[in-house]
Amino acid sequence: MTLETWLVFSAALFCVGLCGALIRRNAIIVLLSIELMLNAANLNFIIFWRYGVNADAASGVMMVIFSIGIAAAEAAVGLALVIAVYRHFKTVNLDRIDSMKG
Amino acid sequence: MDAPFLIAAVLTLLSAIAAISLRNVVHCALCLTLTFLGLATLYLQLGAQFVGLTQIVVNVGAVAIVIVFAILLTRSSDNPGESRFNKGAIWAGLICAAVFATLVVAINTSYVSMKSGAPAPPLTVEKIGHELMGRYVLPLEAIALLLTAALIGAVIIAMKESNEKGGGQ
């Protein structure tokens, strides 16, 4: 079990999230993919905390704790925005949400 | 490539791919939950106990539920013949493959040395508490403010307007 294997896995997860954010039409799935990308980055932090050069014993874990909190806050606000947009446009299809004048 | 990592990694990756590509949106959300659970087991394998359990409490117990509620509140009746992918999906897929290839090349050719076979640094919850109240007290207060602002903001944004039907949400 090498550092490179773990890092390649977390890069794969990040790219799956990136793919989802670029491909899908549904705004909620885009937010979901963003959450996936955030989690892949968190995994990267923990991998380096465990296997990398270890100057400080806790900073990797602390970064991830704050990152999980921020990801949750961002998901809540993003989904509230999606709900507000839905109320106006009556759809969450990103191709239809294309006019600024409300 | 030991068995626990392989099982958890394959499960996580497959459910992540399912989460972005299934047709039914609620199935996507449930696959995301499975991805989070797989990630939590990976954190536990890496020895980060507190983070793995926090991941389950916050991500599975809260974020997935918020996503599911948002899906239920925004059920739109798009014509089902429409594809769920964008028009430029092929190009997006190629770009993501290129990004992945770049990352893999960068990982394999970089000069990062791994601590050979060292055990996980002993990090008890007490130490995390000390760090949170000692060195990281400013980020702690900042994230408290951020969460409060995000919550109030989310409630206000998603609330029904009071001139529509004469009542708040």
Added chain:
Amino acid sequence: MQQLDQIFVTLKAWALGHVPEPLQVPASIVMSIAPIMLVFPGIFALTTVAERKLLGRIQNRLGPNRVGPFGFLQWAADGLKTITKEDVVPRNADKVVHFLAPVVLLVSALLAYSVIPFGRNMYAIDIDAGILFFFAVGAGTELAVFMAGWSSRNKYALLGAMRAIAQMISYELPLLLAALAVVMATGSLNPNDMVAAQEGGRGWGAIVPNWFVFTPWGFVGCILFLIAAAAESNRSPFDLPEAESEIIAGYFVEYSGMKFATFFLAEYLGLFVISSMCVVLFLGGWHAPFPFFWCDWIPSWAWFLSKLACIVLLYIWMRGTLPRLRIDQLMNFAWKFMLPMALINLVVVAVWKYTRPWDYFGAELVRWLLCVGLLALPYLLLGRNLLSNRKWGPRTYRYAS
């Protein structure tokens, strides 16, 4: 009496000695899990009968009394009935999710048993962050409820599921904060440390046990925990999402036969595990209450099970006595009363720990008065505030003419 106390531990060690070397770890795991999976469904079976009989007595009637002596084999009859019932799945239902929902609920409920110490040295695993693990797997129950409600493709099931999830999320906060008070008092997230901190007694001859429920913040915390636990397991008076007369059993409505029995089992197992956690956190775990000699003759797991039985009886009593709460009453109660009380409870724990080194004459009395006052004042103010918002007028009667 040490042998009786540790009888299960020695049995397991003896059996492990007979297992060949490479199979030691899996055998140890199976031997830790098997008693939990045998004992608690057994307790569930007895509780269903006891509940029906006790509810019957509260309502001035006999409970089931046909099957077996005084009706105590009713669980066997119920079990046979549910196993042989036809499993009806609606045609439009989402088959995979419909099947997985009871499984996820049962798995979450059973996983939580692994961190609870049932007796001296009797726990399945010893995680450093045991309480966090317990609440993490509690989050799985909410997901299972949603899966059940949504996959049935039934609007009442979905409505019931959304209400149930809203209720569970709202009450999870006071539950966590009440448990957090104990975490603050003991300084550890490990349930074994919490049980160890409640050992012994104080007062004349150690007559008052050192349990946290006998401190001001522990008393309030225990009550908050018990109320929030009743709401978490959708138990009356918080069973609006699943009551038969309200929303035709809510998210259960499209389930029949063995799947319904699995839901039922998982709900009761969830109730038992949360009650066990209350025993561990507030009621001293497996410690005996008094230091008399005969208390040592009763093994530690027997003390634990009797405390658990007391709490389950308390829940049955609550079910038979209190009327059901409406959904808006539930949510108001959670957010406007229980959450502030839980936060004030945390402050009182801090005050209690801070004033512990006081040792002048009468310090103990001052400490108690301070903490009780800090808790009673918000209780009265919040209660008055909540009651004054009710838009109740004098009751009017309308009769048919």
